[in-house]
Amino acid sequence: MANIFDRQGETAWCPGCGNFGLRKIMLDAIAELGLKQPETVFVSGIGQAAKAPQYYNGNFFNGLHGRSLPAAAGIKAANPGLNVIVESGDGDMYGEGGNHFIHAIRRNPDITVIVHNNMVYGLTKGQASPTSQEGMVTPIQVDGVFEEPLNPIALAITMDAPFVARGSAGEPEKTKELIKQAIAHRGFSLVDVFQACVSFNKINTHKWFKEHTYFLPADHDPRDRLSALKRAMEADPMALGLFYINDNRKIFEDKLAPYEKSREPLYSRQRGPEIVNEILAGKK
């Protein structure tokens, strides 16, 4: 059966780009979960990965560079019933949007965040990203990257993000399952997905990711935060799979005043004048 979210047509991606693999994984995951188009909103920032929502049939909010997470929180604040899926790249999410990433985990809206992590900037043509590994030479980092790469998995676990996983575009089946679990899980769910940039990252290729990753063993307990953090700190090889899960975090939109008694979205509500008059009368 044709996937209702699958929008045929040209993309702005390079042939062989890892985005294609992840797009297929995403389409399969949302189809298998049976998500409905009107109730689903894709949110993204700017970059090659952030164009992903353009190539789905559905609602999207393709906002500013680095600002997908605040927009996604605002969408949940206005309508908690929407499935909000954020899809963006490592530069957008961890660089320009780094502060929002930290605070969105604190805020904990019920959103799913899929990060295309190819360890390089694509759309601006090959500069280092926050996840670029030490030593990578680029037109800007001419002597090689010296900064410590950002570790999104460890960061998210230390912030007590309720769902923290890493997939790889080269592992479509398992990654699809992780994304399905992430969407189904309430709260801020992160799936960082390794993928290759065929144009600008000659180090971290499809083959490299295969050789430098492994799946967490079956006995890994995702409810054990310290053991999850320990796995997250491993540099080579890097683990894939579900690192950490916490079902007990309070959800942003649940705590907002409009949803104390009802989940009705804001668009269908109308505030009566009596409330205004009552508050004004109190100012006498």
Next chain:
Amino acid sequence: MGANEITIVLAGEAGQGIQSIETLLVDTLKKCGFNVFATKEYMSRVRGGINSTEISVSEAPVRAHREKIDILIPLDDLAIGHLKKRISSSTFVLGDSTRIKYEKLINIPFQRIASEFGNPIYSNTVAVGTVCGCMGVGEEILDAEITAKFGSKGGDVAENNIKAASSGYAIGRELKNNGIINISIKKDPTAAGQLLMSGADAIAMGAISAGCDACFAYPMTPGSSVFTAMAQLEHRAQIAVEQAEDEISAVNMAAGAWYAGGRAMVSTSGGGFALMVEGLSLAGMIESPLVIHLAQRPGPATGLPTRTQQGDLNLALYAGHGFFPRAIYAPGSVKEGFELSAKAFETADSFQVPVFIMSDQYFVDSYYNAPAPDFSGEKYEKHIVKTGADYKRYLITKDGISPRGVPGYGAGFICADSDEHDEEGRITEDLDGVRNAMVEKRMRKMVALKEAALAPVISGPKDYSRLIISWGSNYNTIIEALSIINDAKTAFAHFPQMYPLHRDTAALLSMAKDLVIIEQNETGQFADLIKLETGIDIKKRILKYNGMPFSVEEIVKALK
């Protein structure tokens, strides 16, 4: 001392409880049946420094800052130096000689009296009692106010405060009976039943009356005032309130909320708004409604964080890369604060543009009694359509406004893209076709937006030869100054909307031989905008930029 009004100033260090004296005194005097006005000036610190609160009490409505001080109550010796420019030979200075050194001090042993009740903090209540005693009013009302304010604190706090007030009252009555300070102001029978609202309250209530159901901000003085007012009402009015990690987040949350069907406002000040600028441009591109309350304070950079200015008009006017329509309102009174805040939501929603409510520290922090705002209880309109499968978010229309759908309401897809986009909302680089059509569509919204611009409010004679022009919080100050000047040929044009300008602006200005603009900034930003839009160059510019608001006396002097 003027027979019909007095101005009382309380001054002391931050943390000495000036604000609690202020609210106690203002609430009591208003309930006694006087017209009251209160404003404050304060330093950017939590403890220490010198802050002062000014309270005017009058038979006639009083709504503006005065330079003169009739009664000064310094709680700290530094207050005398801080306010020396405003202290005259006719100012009564009431204070405790153990703390205040002033030649003509009327000594009241506040500390000693307070310590009789076990806590020096009661000296503030003694001071309130003293003022009421000098006026010969309000003893019972004061007791009731104290019970209302301190009753929940438990123990004997309320009881001790009532005793402290009573001691103060006795002292005041003695000062009055001995003819040392004899204040006798006639009451206004309408005052007691009116509302007591600050500019911040008015803006918050106006927003709520227009269906504002989401408010996001990062704390920044003086913008926080409206954010706080909204948060205080979040449960009663069912508002989604969130303190964002920064202003960038706040404005993007607001854009997300509007996209999904909320009616969101952000509240900030110059520096915080500077961070929102890219988000403003986003609202322009995705044609999102957005309401921005911009409470101005002196810049550049951190400037004077707790002071007032009207220096961000150019910022609001030109912020954002690329062209997109916008509207800028600036309320001049509490009444207008309510009305324009509500109007901002209607304009933002119906035109799908960002709309500014420009206020300033002086505006948000000042309050006075006034009749309830004109709120008919009419339903505010949500300009949202139910979408069909063939829905196009950016449908090209004659007036440039495309019907706005929200996700989940109908079968259509709601696609918002910060890139240039086609009618569906999807990214495009079709330059001659789609790009031009979209630019022209967005530009077309300016036509109707200009048509809907609010007319300047003219006060004074219709056959004026001199026209005073101003905007925002100067309104009441100029009105009161003009009533003192009482010149048959001088009128005042207050602009509640600065952009787009009302079509009659040039004609109204051309009728005067003499044009004078009054603004709280260094250059005359609104005068420059008027010149740009009408070609009329207003050369006489009364400008102030030290961080204090204009006083009635200053305006009188400047216009005489």
